[in-house]
Amino acid sequence: xxxxxxxxxxxxxxxxxxxxxxxxxxxxxxxxxxxxxxxxxxxxxxxxxxxxxxxxxxxxxxxxxxxxxxxxxxxxxxxxxxxxxxxxxxxxxxxxxxxxxxxxxxxxxxxxxxxxxxxxxxxxxxxxxxxxxxxxxxxxxxxxxxxxxxxxxxxxxxxxxxxxxxxxxxxxxxxxxxxxxxxxxxxxxxxxxxxxxxxxxxxxxxxxxxxxxxxxxxxxxxxxxxxxxxxxxxxxxxxxxxxxxxxxxxxxxxxxxxxxxxxxxxxxxxxxxxxxxxxxxxxxxxxxxxxxxxxxxxxxxxxxxxxxxxxxxxxxxxxxxxxxxxxxxxxxxxxxxxxxxxxxxxxxxxxxxxxxxxxxxxxxxxxxxxxxxxxxxxxxxxxxxxxxxxxxxxxxxxxxxxxxxxxxxxxxxxxxxxxxxxxxxxxxxxxxxxxxxxxxxxxxxxxxxxxxxxxxxxxxxxx
Numbered sequence: 392x393x394x395x396x397x398x399x400x401x402x403x404x405x406x407x408x409x410x411x412x413x414x415x416x417x418x419x420x421x422x423x424x425x426x427x428x429x430x431x432x433x434x435x436x437x438x439x440x441x442x443x444x445x446x447x448x449x450x451x452x453x454x455x456x457x458x459x460x461x462x463x464x465x466x467x468x469x470x471x472x473x474x475x476x477x478x479x480x481x482x483x484x485x486x487x488x489x490x491x492x493x494x495x496x497x498x499x500x501x502x503x504x505x506x507x508x509x510x511x512x513x514x515x516x517x518x519x520x521x522x523x524x525x526x527x528x529x530x531x532x533x534x535x536x537x538x539x540x541x542x543x544x545x546x547x548x549x550x551x552x553x554x555x556x557x558x559x560x561x562x563x564x565x566x567x568x569x570x571x572x573x574x575x576x577x578x579x580x581x582x583x584x585x586x587x588x589x590x591x592x593x594x595x596x597x598x599x600x601x602x603x604x605x606x607x608x609x610x611x612x613x614x615x616x617x618x619x620x621x622x623x624x625x626x627x628x629x630x631x632x633x634x635x636x637x638x639x640x641x642x643x644x645x646x647x648x649x650x651x652x653x654x655x656x657x658x659x660x661x662x663x664x665x666x667x668x669x670x671x672x673x674x675x676x677x678x679x680x681x682x683x684x685x686x687x688x689x690x691x692x693x694x695x696x697x698x699x700x701x702x703x704x705x706x707x708x709x710x711x712x713x714x715x716x717x718x719x720x721x722x723x724x725x726x727x728x729x730x731x732x733x734x735x736x737x738x739x740x741x742x743x744x745x746x747x748x749x750x751x752x753x754x755x756x757x758x759x760x761x762x763x764x765x766x767x768x769x770x771x772x773x774x775x776x777x778x779x780x781x782x783x784x785x786x787x788x789x790x791x792x793x794x795x796x797x798x799x800x801x802x803x804x805x806x807x808x809x810x811x812x813x814x815x816x817x818x819x820x821x822x823x824x825x826x827x828x829x830x831x832x833x834x835x836x837x838x839x840x841x842x843x844x845x846x847x848x849x850x851x852x853x854x
C-alpha cells in the first residue's frame with residue numbers, strides 16, 4: 392500500500408515531463424498526439440527507454456533554443472564588427488597623409504645642418520670647371536677607394552649581403568631640383584678626383600645617389616664615408632647610411648646604424664630627430680618619443696618638426712591598438728561559430744537517439760487522426776535515408792523516413808552553419824579589406840618597401 396503514493400508521484404512526474412515535451416497538439420478542435428512526437432515508441436512498455444526518451448527530448452528542445460540565441464548573438468556581433476571596421480577607417484583619416492609626411496620628414500632630406508657640419512670647400516678651392524670630361528662623369532666611390540671588409544663597414548649586416556644588394560631599390564627624391572642634383576654631382580666628382588680618401592666627398596656622393604634613387608651606388612659611398620670619417624664626424628655618414636637603409640625598407644639595420652650615429656654624437660639634435668622619425672615609422676613609439684624629447688631638449692627649434700611626427704605617433708598608436716582589438720574580436724567570433732557548430736552536432740546526435748527509440752513517422756499515419764490528414768502532413772516534410780545497424784546484427788541496413796519537425800528546423804537556414812560561416816567570412820574579409828586599404832597599407836612601411844624592392848626595372852630606369 393505504501394508503494395501506491397510513490398508510484399503515483401512517479402507517474403505524475405512523468406506526466407508533467409511529457410506535457411513539457413509537447414506530445415499533444417490541438418487540431419480541428421481536437422487534442423491529438425503530434426505526428427512526430429518522440430513518444431510513439433517502438434517499445435511502449437519499456438519504461439527505461441521511455442524515461443531516456445524524455446531526457447533526450449528535453450535536451451534537444453532546450454538546446455535548440457540555445458542554438459537560436461547563439462545565432463542571434465553571432466549575427467549581432469557580425470553587425471558590430473562591420474560598424475567597428477567603418478569607425479576604424481574613419482578614424483584613420485588622421486594619418487592618411489602618411490606619404491606626404493614621409494616626404495617631408497628630415498630623414499629623407501639632406502638638411503642644411505648636415506652640410507654645414509661637413510664644411511665642404513668652395514668652388515675656387517676645388518677648381519670646378521665645366522669641362523667635357525667632368526660633364527659625363529659620375530661619382531662612383533668604388534673607383535676612388537676600396538671598401539674594406541670588417542665591422543667598420545658593417546658588412547656583417549644582412550642588408551649588405553649580395554642577394555639583398557642585387558635587389559636594392561630606392562625611390563628617387565622628387566623634391567630636389569635638377570640644378571641641385573647637377574651641382575652635387577660636379578662637387579662630388581671633382582672632390583673625389585682631388586681627395587679620393589676624403590670622407591666628405593664620399594658622403595656627398597651618397598647624397599647624390601640618394602637624390603638619383605640609386606641604392607646600389609649610394610650604399611658603398613656611405614659605407615666608405617663611415618669608414619674614413621674621424622670619430623667626431625662619423626655620425627654624419629652613418630646618418631646618410633641609415634637613411635638609405637630605411638628608405639630601402641631595411642628597418643632593423645637602419646635602426647642599428649642610426650642608433651650608432653646618435654651614440655657617436657649624442658649632443659647633435661639632428662641625429663635624435665632622424666632616429667626618432669625612423670622609429671616612429673617602425674612603430675617603436677616609446678623609443679621614438681624618447682629621442683624626440685632629447686632632440687627638443689638639445690635644440691628647441693626642432694619642435695615644429697617633432698610635433699608633426701608626435702601627432703602622427705598618437706594617431707597611429709591609437710589605430711594600432713584598435714586594429715589589434717578588431718582582429719581579436721574576429722578571432723572571438725570564429726570561436727563562437729565553432730561552438731555553434733559543436734552544439735548543433737550534439738543536438739543532432741541526441742535527436743538521432745530519439746529517432747532510434749520511436750516509430751518511424753511513416754508508420755504513424757493511422758494514429759489518432761484520419762489517414763488523409765496525416766498523409767498531407769507527411770508530404771510537406773520530405774524524406775531522408777541513412778544506414779543503420781540493428782541491435783544483434785553486424786550488417787547495416789538502409790533506413791528511410793520522413794523528416795521530423797526538429798530535423799526540418801535543424802536543416803533550415805536559421806541554423807545553417809554553412810550560411811553562418813559564409814557570412815562570417817564575408818564580413819571578416821570586408822572589415823579586413825577596409826582596414827588593409829585605409830590603414831595597414833598606409834602604415835606597413837616594411838611591406839611597402841619590400842614590394843618596391845621587387846621592381847628592378849624601375850630601379851634601373853631611375854639610375
